Amino acid sequence: MAVTESHTYSTFYIDKFYFGILTTEVTELTKGSEVTPVPLAPPAIYGLINLRGQIATAIDMRQCLGITTSQYSEGSITLFFSRNASLFGLLVDSISDIVEVDEMNFEQPPTNLPEAAKKLIHGVYKLPDKLLFVLDPARLIDGIEV
Numbered sequence: 001m002a003v004t005e006s007h008t009y010s011t012f013y014i015d016k017f018y019f020g021i022l023t024t025e026v027t028e029l030t031k032g033s034e035v036t037p038v039p040l041a042p043p044a045i046y047g048l049i050n051l052r053g054q055i056a057t058a059i060d061m062r063q064c065l066g067i068t069t070s071q072y073s074e075g076s077i078t079l080f081f082s083r084n085a086s087l088f089g090l091l092v093d094s095i096s097d098i099v100e101v102d103e104m105n106f107e108q109p110p111t112n113l114p115e116a117a118k119k120l121i122h123g124v125y126k127l128p129d130k131l132l133f134v135l136d137p138a139r140l141i142d143g144i145e146v
Helices: 061-065 137-141
Strands: 006-014 017-022 026-031 045-051 054-060 077-083 086-092 094-102 121-126 131-135
Touching: 006 061, 006 077, 006 086, 006 131, 045 086, 054 061, 054 077, 054 137, 061 086, 077 094, 077 137, 086 137, 131 137
Parallel strands: 017 131, 054 086
Antiparallel strands: 006 017, 006 094, 026 077, 045 054, 077 086, 121 131
């Protein structure tokens, strides 16, 4: 019997879509972070967050994915991760579970995704009741690092 590899993802929702990033990438979750706007920043940069003295770039996931309606509020969740010695926060609608998935269920992203989403989604896992879109944090910050 062949041994299959599994991965663990921290999952969340943006609009009605179910996303995840590797749990090992996530450093912290907060709710209701105060975001300071940055004049002339790219549209994907929602602003900056002061996380206990460390400045994090807040990424507007709706903007990145081409979802036009904005629903961020004080109740929104920020999922933090580090990349290239910088801290980033993904603004998401809600946090879900930590999910372990079998690599055998991994597939390439669907070809009918909007272009904005295709650039960010590494692949998809077919779960019993929904699809888990796997985001690539490196692709998320490509070109928008501060």
